Amino acid sequence: MKKAAQFIRNEDGVALIATVGLLLVLVTMSLGFLKMSSYEADSKEVRYDQLRAFWKAEEALSRTRAQINKMKEPDGYKTEMPENEGERFAAKITVSRMDEQEFYAYRIVADVYSNDDPSTILFSLSSVEKPKMVTDYFMLFHYAGDYPDMCPYFDTGDTVNGRLHSNTFVPITGKPTFNGIVTTGDPFPGYKTLPFKRYTPPKKMSHTGEVFIIPTIADKLRAVGENIQLSSEQRAVIELNGDGYILKVRDIHNEQMVRYLSTAALPKSKGSGIFVEGDVEVSGILKGRLTIGSSGDIIITDDVVYSDSDKRSGKPPDDSRNVLGLVAEGNVLVKQKQIAPYIGKGIIINASIMAMDSSFSVLNYRDYWQSMGTMHLWGNIVQYQRGIIGNVRLRGSIEMGYKKDWHYDTRLQTVSPPFMPPLKDEQGNMRFKTIYWKRPD
Helix, strand or coil: CCHHHHHHHHHHHHHHHHHHHHHHHHHHHHHHHHHHHHHHHHHHHHHHHHHHHHHHHHHHHHHHHHHHCCCCCCCCCCECCHHCCCCCCEEEEEEECCEEEEEECEEEEEEEEEEEEEEEEEEEEEEEEEECEEEHHHHHEEEECCCECCCCCCCCCCEEEECCCCCCCEECCCCEEEEEEECCCCCCCCECCCCCCEEEECCCCCCCCCCCCCCCCCCCHHHCCCCCCCCCCEEEEEEECCCCCEEEEEEECCEEEEEEEEEEEECCCEEEEEEEEEEEEEEEEECCCCEECCCCCCEEEEEEEECCCCCCCCCCCEEEEEEEEEEEEEEEEECCCCCCCCCCCEEEEEEEECCCCCCEEECCCCCCCEEEEEEEEEEEEEEEECCCEEEEEEEECCEEEEEEEECCCCHCCCCCCCCCCCCECCCCCCCEEEEEECCCC
């Protein structure tokens, strides 16, 4: 009996020890679960804070973008965005011009901080904003001409392959073809035609009422481009020769007297610019990214083409990186040789053309009582007033000037010539679009 009682007591002791051990395990596991839950809650709160900070930064960029659309020059703009109701975060915003870029661009930086510790930046987000550019349109002009007799009409045989905007009206007669959106600053109907003439208006026409200011000075090109000073008795001659150019000067009183000045190569990694104080003649083949500017007129004397463009049509490949800007503070003129073998052969132009103070037109086209052939143009045209290219019938059979085969180079939406000016509205404000945004390095 004694042995049996002792065995029972020993068994009770083992059971007690096992029970205590099990309780210790359960308590330890419970404490572990509690701690893990606490960590998870803290981690979720951190993630929520990061997400809220991101939302605050995104809101700050969006609101600032709306603000700079109302500014003539947003460089140096600074502001703060306080917390919204129920938030713990606020944001500091700075806007700066990116002078290192070839195009006009501005960086917005939003730094988010907690009201508990304003000195510590919790999250930063930046965006690069690019204003609407002159290259966003195939054709843009401020003034169509004195209606009804002194304005070049879009006529039968004219084809507009891209977006067109007129600050006033669009002059139409006959049956021109518009393969893009047409917008006007004038109210409905937005176009004018010759009295008693049949006409076909554009199918895609919108009366936006927008008026864009055509810039009168190529300020950025003047500031950063290679500056060429000439005397009043000289005119520059730039012959593009692939990945470089030859610079000469011509005596304006003796057209045959041309003097060589220099030869230059274009940089391969970035675009470049040339600004001539005076008039400049341009012709040749371009491989690279270049903008040529003039305080006077730019005169196209022969084909201006990219090295990889089609030899007959002038169309550049979709993946081409070659691009040319021709920016004149006066006119951009075409003056092709009218001697054999040039008579009637036409001309090919690859360029973004801008005539700030006047027109893109053919020089003295009425001097030649015959067709000059077809002008194959791939690029875009911005001018203060529409110029005359030709295609005017005389006595029903003879044509003077060029027939037009014009196309918008859609690459200009992404591959803009360097140092081209932005578009501004009537108040002088730029209209921005976001190129990209990221967290600052």
